[in-house]
Amino acid sequence: MASSSLPSLVFEVNRKEPELVAPAKPTPHEVKLLSDIDDQDSLRFQIPVIQFYRYDPSLAGKDPVDVIRKALAKTLVFYYPFAGRLREGPSRKLMVDCSGEGVLFIEADADVTLNQFGDALQPPFPCWEELLYDVPGSQGVLNTPLLLIQVTRLKCGGFIFALRLNHTMSDAASLVQFMTAVGEMAQGATEPSILPVWRRELLNARDPPRVTCTHREYEQVPDTKGTIIPLDDMAHRSFFFGPTEVAAIRHLIPPHQHKCSNFEILTACLWRCRTIALQPENDEEVRIICIVNARSKFNPPLPRGYYGNAFAFPVAVTTAGKLSENPLGYALELVRKAKADVTEEYMHSVADLMVTKDRPHFTVVRSYLVSDVTRAGFGDVDFGWGKAVYGGPAKGGVGAIPGVASFYIPFENAKGEDGLVIPVCLPSEAMERFVKELDNVLKNNHVQQPMSSLIVSSL
Template sequence: MAQTVTLMASPPQPVPETTITCQDQPEPKLDFKVKVHETTILPPIQQTEIRKCCFLSNLDQNFNFYVSNVHFFSGNPDFPIEEVVRRLKAAVQKVLVPYDFAAGRVRQNHQSSLLEIDCDGTGAGFVVASSEYSLDDIGDDLIYPHPGYKQLAPQKLDNLGLNDPPLNIFQVTSFKCGGFSLGVSTQHLLFDGIGAKMFYENIASQAFEDKPLAVVPCNDRYLLAARSPPRVEFPHPELRLPVAVLPLSESNNIHPVQEEEEELVSKLFKLSSNQINYLREKAKPPPSSTETSTKPPIKITSFNVVAALIWRCKALSTMDVENDNRVCTLLSAVDIRPRLNPPLPPSYCGNAVINAYASSKCIELEDKPFSEIVKIISDGVTRVRDEYIRSTIDWIEINKGVPNGDYFISSWWRLGLEQLVYPWGKPIYSLPVMSHVKYVCFLLPSHDHLNNNNGGVNVVVTLPVKEMDKFQSLFYDSFKN
């Protein structure tokens, strides 16, 4: 079982060393004692007249797995749980009309062997449940996206005996205190993070009963179709050939990131806005350095400096002194909606992300100044422009490739799920359901928004014990001048 430790980091001071203390967090509850009261399938409130199939782009095809997240709400006396359930059911059914593909089922096109969605209007899953706990009983665990939350956001409905799983499953779980959670499991083929947020925005708007859709979705996935003929114009080390191509019947519910069998430890690093500013100052090139006009300028963003810190700590935590030339590649998803020419509609709801990559030998990451590591991250993001994006899509068209990297950063940091407004209020916490895997790092909001401070980030890292000890030491040392 993974252990949980919260690392409390104080703001950096103008002194040689930044103080970081470590505080143990109790073992997270893995059994929320959930009792299921109702399980049903909700069809769209009105069926479309013409049944159709939804084309899935090459960027969609790589995401054949479910993503789960949980939103926690305080109790609202004006909205007892029965009213919350009634409104959410109605909202889901209304939203499934403009999102008709989200009410369908995944199929494999036997001619192309590609996945597509049969918009058959079957509907979404909806579960009503209760927990024996109150939110206070869960306490600080609420900020940590541990696997126990799978009970609050199931990815299948065993008791209905369905041959085809719904592409969306919602679960409302009430707690003894009057608070409740809304868990959502969604087939990643449908949405990327931004598309999912728009979907939730629309559900929140329809729960008011008298509001229009918050966002009118654009589901024209042919906007990201491969060119004919495909043209690969760049090298793509962030992609590789698949080990094997499984038929849909064998791969439908297989997450490409499987949980590890070895003993792992998970830790949550809290970085304040002051500490991120410290890293941004540290990332500035020395005054004597000059960049030629032909090189893209370094973008010292909050994400870039945090990603550089994580990349270096991860690479060096696994560095073998006998293999100093090993290369470590970091992947991070980049929203391509505004980067294409012409840009995609902002309301495009399919998967519109590709992976930026940063590669370097581990020994070089040990010796490079922090500013140079940030520049490698910055260059990787800057590389993602129209020509490169189209080349990526065409490479996948030819090779049916999959991501290729040593470590992936999954950022929920600025997604803004905690800002969604429902009739009963905003979520007090919104977070993904995390699997314990050693090659994925999660960036989450610090939840300082409760104190009007949105600048911080929670970094969730899972590694083997020995690697974590070294990662933690390197992380601390990064705040020393």
């Protein structure tokens, strides 16, 4: 395991004034309702992603800023709701006013090369606030641009594409679909290879609504002990898990659990280490929430091109004492069962709960949320300069309640090993304990034959 805290690289970015990029052609002016999965409190925040691209000598003289700006305008003709603004109606129902106003776009130059980032091409990124400028007044959910994009040219000829999305509009798979479309238009396509499909009514509550499943993820738990800590007071570090690290953790589980996926095993390990680091009372309930992409659960499937949110927040609940005192296999079984909860009926039940319970946020008190984006395809997005050197979430801890979430991001380390990089946010003292606990797990298990490859099962 290697970990990184905030890198020391410092550089300057010169930005032009933010502009609005509107669709290249007139688009329908209408109001479109979000689904009852989209507009829950848990998704009412902005989520950042970042893509790094190398210089391509064969494209000398081509300006990535200009290419992407024009491609964005063309793509918004098809994805015109992104150029609108969110409004809130009765019962907190969210809808898009397809006004065609456009998305925020920033052109920038940085006095740094891609190589100067070195091994820092993983969250948290140096000078992050410079690479995606937080335009004043744009941070809200309602009545503000739904996308903010900054393209930053680097001294070496490479560039950085950073984007912030209003999460109520789309999940990771849907965002990659949109970004891929921009990439296709940048390379001369006249329309996206996958045409966008709205159809948000497919994930609306039933009439009458009927909550048929247990949803402990939405229990309202009071924060009596002040466990929710401002993101500013947290340490941000990323941890690499390659074949050797995963093999060491697998060494801790009994043979009958060896068929469990690497995602499940890593999640169980991180949840246990994190809980020990936070030192809750033994009788306090702790939770692990696994983001599960539910697209494959529907019969018939959701239409190809659907670009709304189509995932669930299933949860496992136990006490801190049981989690920390039992072997790792105990946590692993809880994670496995939580993931298995998600079905088509479960998704309809969540939508029904949203309209009957005023669209609640998932429980954040003593909760840890993990999201596997290894299959989302961020790294494959190509604007004409090839695939991204790094593509994916810009940092951990993002959310309507900060500090709760970690992402599992595909990553190749300096040795050329394929694995995952996982950003974690914890209070500084807890972070020190977390690092020690994780080191103990990995170093106290001598594995003769490390796994030759790391394959993370898709959710």
